[in-house]
Amino acid sequence: MKFSQRAWERITPLYEKILAMPFNQELMEGTLEIEKFKFYMAQDAYYLGEFGKTLSTLSGRLHDLNHVLAFSEFASGAIVVERALHESYFKEFGIPDLVNPSPTCLLYTNYILNQAAYSNVEVGVAGVLPCFWIYKKVGDYIYENHHHEGHRYKKWIETYAGEEFAQSVKLAIDITDALAEKASPEAQEKMLDAFEMASKLEWMFWDSAYKIEKWEV
């Protein structure tokens, strides 16, 4: 069985929980409070900068030049394409440019950066795969089930359900599978653990946005 199949099987119950989260259900219905969406967007802007750095770090550590190129393009995609989405919402909602990361956002970004810098490269790659794959699946689910007329969060929905994003996701899955094929069984277990941990952190990220998480101290 391919690594990606094993990985998805491992997180399927968690993925079902992600779909059912109030943040995603209300975003799909268009009833999500603007304040929650604004908080999410601001935190996600911080996240994307760190995600871009993580992808660049991985690009520099990969061996196959096709993989190096793919990760360097993912890095610029995360910063350029997704930032465009954020900027339009930033203007619409008046979100400040400088964002202090919430506890969950800091935890998540530090986790992926740390894995990318200090774990075996295939483990670092497995740690960013949920950022691609879960967003694609959630984006498709929301796209298929939302009402299309005048939806408040249309631009967000179209970004993650779009063809351009789909191609990146497929490539990220294929690269991860290729790296897993060459990895030892122990390294493959670590890859699964990193994939699962990042999936949990995706859940936490949406949850923290719904709660408008604050630093208590």
Ligand SMILES: Cc1ncc(CN)c(N)n1
């Ligand atoms: C938290 C998070 N995870 C993933 C993605 C999609 N790159 C995102 N925009 N934000």
